[in-house]
Amino acid sequence: MRRASDREAGFTQIEVLVAIVILVTGALTTFSLLSAANRNTDRAKASQVALDLAQQELEALRSLSNEELALTSSPPHSSDPLDPNYRVNSSGKFAIVREPLGSYRKLVVKGGEIEGESGKVVEGGVVQPSESFESGDVTGTIHRYVVWRNDEACGAECPTSQDYKQIVVTVKLNTPGTQTGERGYVEAQSNFVDPTDSSENDPAANSKGELVTAQQFFLSDTPCSATGGTERGEITADHLLHNTLGTCASGLQTGTTLGAPDALLLGGPPDPAPEDASDPALYDYSDDTYLEPTPDTDKGVQIRKDDTSDCHYVPTGTTNPESQVHRWVTDPMAVEFKMTEKATLEFYTRTLNDALYKGKLCVYLYKRHEEGSPPKATDTLLTNSKGGTGYWTYTPEGNEYWPRYSWTKVRLTMAFNEAPYKISAKDRLGVAISVERNGTSSGADAIPIMYDHPTYPTRIEVDTSTPIEGE
Numbered sequence: 001m002r003r004a005s006d007r008e009a010g011f012t013q014i015e016v017l018v019a020i021v022i023l024v025t026g027a028l029t030t031f032s033l034l035s036a037a038n039r040n041t042d043r044a045k046a047s048q049v050a051l052d053l054a055q056q057e058l059e060a061l062r063s064l065s066n067e068e069l070a071l072t073s074s075p076p077h078s079s080d081p082l083d084p085n086y087r088v089n090s091s092g093k094f095a096i097v098r099e100p101l102g103s104y105r106k107l108v109v110k111g112g113e114i115e116g117e118s119g120k121v122v123e124g125g126v127v128q129p130s131e132s133f134e135s136g137d138v139t140g141t142i143h144r145y146v147v148w149r150n151d152e153a154c155g156a157e158c159p160t161s162q163d164y165k166q167i168v169v170t171v172k173l174n175t176p177g178t179q180t181g182e183r184g185y186v187e188a189q190s191n192f193v194d195p196t197d198s199s200e201n202d203p204a205a206n207s208k209g210e211l212v213t214a215q216q217f218f219l220s221d222t223p224c225s226a227t228g229g230t231e232r233g234e235i236t237a238d239h240l241l242h243n244t245l246g247t248c249a250s251g252l253q254t255g256t257t258l259g260a261p262d263a264l265l266l267g268g269p270p271d272p273a274p275e276d277a278s279d280p281a282l283y284d285y286s287d288d289t290y291l292e293p294t295p296d297t298d299k300g301v302q303i304r305k306d307d308t309s310d311c312h313y314v315p316t317g318t319t320n321p322e323s324q325v326h327r328w329v330t331d332p333m334a335v336e337f338k339m340t341e342k343a344t345l346e347f348y349t350r351t352l353n354d355a356l357y358k359g360k361l362c363v364y365l366y367k368r369h370e371e372g373s374p375p376k377a378t379d380t381l382l383t384n385s386k387g388g389t390g391y392w393t394y395t396p397e398g399n400e401y402w403p404r405y406s407w408t409k410v411r412l413t414m415a416f417n418e419a420p421y422k423i424s425a426k427d428r429l430g431v432a433i434s435v436e437r438n439g440t441s442s443g444a445d446a447i448p449i450m451y452d453h454p455t456y457p458t459r460i461e462v463d464t465s466t467p468i469e470g471e
Helices: 013-062 152-157
Strands: 093-097 102-106 130-135 138-149 164-173 185-191 213-223 262-265 301-304 325-329 337-349 361-371 376-381 392-394 408-415 421-423 428-435 446-450 459-464
Touching: 013 130, 013 138, 013 164, 013 185, 093 138, 093 164, 102 138, 213 428, 262 428, 301 325, 301 428, 337 428, 361 408, 392 408, 428 446
Parallel strands: 262 325
Antiparallel strands: 093 102, 130 138, 138 164, 164 185, 213 262, 213 459, 301 446, 325 428, 337 408, 337 421, 337 446, 337 459, 361 376, 361 392, 361 428
């Protein structure tokens, strides 16, 4: 008979097998995590390469003359929704709006006729519709589109729909063999102005004889920096509502403490995985208890109705007024920034819980001047050229019911007085949004707005004769 000490002297076969299973399972988990981390790093790297390349291509095209800025041939239509040419239709038009497809504009192609000028054709086009690229281990295809646009501000002086040209550059990444699923694409857009043309013969010039282009500022979920140079923060989880009613020097605050406005940034929100529509996720930017609907399905920021009717840049409510107005500001202008005639806010929205209700938003444009230590802000509202109010309103066309069932892109064009309006060096440009009480159904507690997401890049596009270098 074996003694007890003999049985305790070594491991049994079962114990050895269990230990092996544990070690193998741990190793597989570790390798899986490392592999996922490497894939995420590779995706982020590839996305950054694509974004940088799109911006470089945009600037290269902007350097061409007006005559040269035309496609050498019309790009073919693709049946693949992940291919940028999916936005090209059989009529030689390109969809400026990516999702859902919309705002089709005629492509500017060498040899094509110029509207309103009988017998005249586009000459001198040098823009190749597409070409492959390789940057280290990142490969893909650059797609270029040039379309005609109409300048609504030009009026009777510009009777055609071919007043100026807009550039769209997309970068479609190839899917590496180590990953599955087809990659999506990133894009950059810009209006074109030929700096050699005079205001007399350039339809892109505004009524005051200044050349006009468009400067984009993207609404972010990052509080503005007190000293300028705001760096976009990564959104990784739901969070409490930012109180944006203070100054940038106030820093990030939640609850009723006055805090920094969120930042208007030059660069669009990055996409860490263009091929994966679920990455990044959608988050709730107002996860406060009093803002949570039942069931809890809200994303983005909820903006509550003001306590009284009409539009109020400073909320009239006394209970959680920070949830009734949300504000964004740019970094201080390095030089004078001149706004010419209009700005357009493009945002994404839907009803809470996809309920059926009417809604009315108030939108404010303002100049912020700061003085003192700590700085005190003085905000000057731009005035609406139609009615002279210090705000613009948006209600859905037709029955005025707010979009539901999906995040819907909405555009609000805002023409203002005193154009060109000047934002002095060191001052900031701001935009704010509130919800008008009487124009919003009594059963609607709030209106959600989504932004700072690559699929929903809410932005303001400002017509300007002094564009800022973008990121």
